Amino acid sequence: MTSSTDSLAHDGVQFDALMRQMPLDLGPVAAPGLDDFIVGDNAQALNWLRNWPQAGSNQSPVYLWGASGVGKTHLLRALVEKAVALQFGVIWLNAQTCQIWDAPDPQGPTLAVIDDCDLLDAHNQHLAFNLFIESATAGVSDVVGEGGVPMLSIVAAGRVPPVDLPVRDDLRTRLGWGLTFALEALDEAGVRDALQREAARRGIDLGEGVLSYLLTRYSRDLGFLMALLDRLDRFALAEHRVVTVPLLKQMLALETP
Numbered sequence: 633m634t635s636s637t638d639s640l641a642h643d644g645v646q647f648d649a650l651m652r653q654m655p656l657d658l659g660p661v662a663a664p665g666l667d668d669f670i671v672g673d674n675a676q677a678l679n680w681l682r683n684w685p686q687a688g689s690n691q692s693p694v695y696l697w698g699a700s701g702v703g704k705t706h707l708l709r710a711l712v713e714k715a716v717a718l719q720f721g722v723i724w725l726n727a728q729t730c731q732i733w734d735a736p737d738p739q740g741p742t743l744a745v746i747d748d749c750d751l752l753d754a755h756n757q758h759l760a761f762n763l764f765i766e767s768a769t770a771g772v773s774d775v776v777g778e779g780g781v782p783m784l785s786i787v788a789a790g791r792v793p794p795v796d797l798p799v800r801d802d803l804r805t806r807l808g809w810g811l812t813f814a815l816e817a818l819d820e821a822g823v824r825d826a827l828q829r830e831a832a833r834r835g836i837d838l839g840e841g842v843l844s845y846l847l848t849r850y851s852r853d854l855g856f857l858m859a860l861l862d863r864l865d866r867f868a869l870a871e872h873r874v875v876t877v878p879l880l881k882q883m884l885a886l887e888t889p
Contacts, residue, residue, distance in 0.1 A: 666710045668833070669703060670818055670826045677813035681711055685718070685741070685781040692810030693764070693786040695749075697793050701853035702815040704789035708745045711787060715743040725759055727751035742770075742784050749790030749807060750797055757799050760788075764806040823852045830858060831875075834865050841877050863887075 671678055677696060696704050712722050721735030721742035728748075735742065744763045746752075752760060763786055770783035790797055794808030818826060824843055831838035838861075846857060867883045868875050 665713055666707070668829055669706060669710065670822045670829070672818045672822045673816040674703070674813070677707070677815060680811065680813070681707055681714075684711065684714070684787075685720075685743075685785060693767075693788060693807060694811045694813070695794055695807050696787070696789040696813050696815055697791065698815030699791060699817060699853075701855035701857075702817050703854065704815060705747055705855070707815075708747055708787065708789055712743065712745060723763065725752075725756060725763070727753070727756065730756070730759055741781055744784055744786045746786065746788035746807075747790075749788050749799065750792055751790075752799060754800075757803050761800070761803045761806070764803070817852060818854060820847060820852060823847065823854055823857065826854055827857060827861060830861060834861075836861075836865055836868070836875050838875060842875060842880060845877050845880060 666678065666682055669678060680694065696707060698704060712724065715722050716733065719736050719740060721740065722733040723742060723744040724731045724733075724747070725745070726747040744767070746760050746763070749760070763784070767782065767784040767786055772782055788807055790807075793814070794804060794812060797804050797807060799807075824847070827843060827846070828838055846860070850857060850860070864875055864880055864883060868879060871879065873879050
């Protein structure tokens with residue numbers, strides 16, 4: 633069977649053929665949703681995503697940018713969950729992988745998500761560019777909402793604005809065609825809230841002592857802290873213990889070379 637990335641690499645690719653090749657696998661089944669996102673100063677971007685796909689009724693792309701840990705991938709994954717619930721097909725492209733989820737109706741609309749735009753190598757930049765070519769010729773579907781939605785919608789994210797992306801010129805131009813939202817980092821209260829919500833989602837009792845330990849020893853990079861919480865959750869399960877500061881220290885000591 634031809635791989636999805638091999639198929640995408642050809643100009644003029646037909647995405648209805650691609651959409652049956654690979655299941656989507658983006659992490660835990662109960663992925664964080666849009667309602668789990670701590671808004672902070674990012675209400676405008678969140679409102680657009682909540683109103684999608686009606687908000688994306690034209691064929692312009694949407695681009696989210698901000699530093700590591702501000703929630704770009706969280707929002708993209710949450711949008712994927714929403715698209716799946718609406719029976720859209722999904723294409724997920726980032727620096728490591730290209731994954732495709734089959735829509736129930738092969739003629740239905742598709743959401744294409746491009747994460748890590750600043751990290752795409754030449755091959756994945758070519759795949760991303762082909763998505764824009766396909767989007768420009770894909771037309772409009774009337775199956776969702778009034779007035780229809782593009783058959784292929786593109787939402788992308790990276791750490792820098794489109795104009796500063798280290799990618800080929802034609803892709804950089806297309807990523808900057810539509811709406812651009814700059815995401816702002818959360819303050820300490822927002823980070824605490826986000827960690828508590830994620831801990832509750834995982835069934836972890838994250839005490840104030842553990843939170844204070846994390847926030848006094850690490851930056852407010854929410855992506856890093858969420859990854860640390862994930863490792864701590866797995867370690868606690870393996871050790872059959874509750875999450876405490878001593879357990880966290882034990883895990884960190886074992887991780888130190």
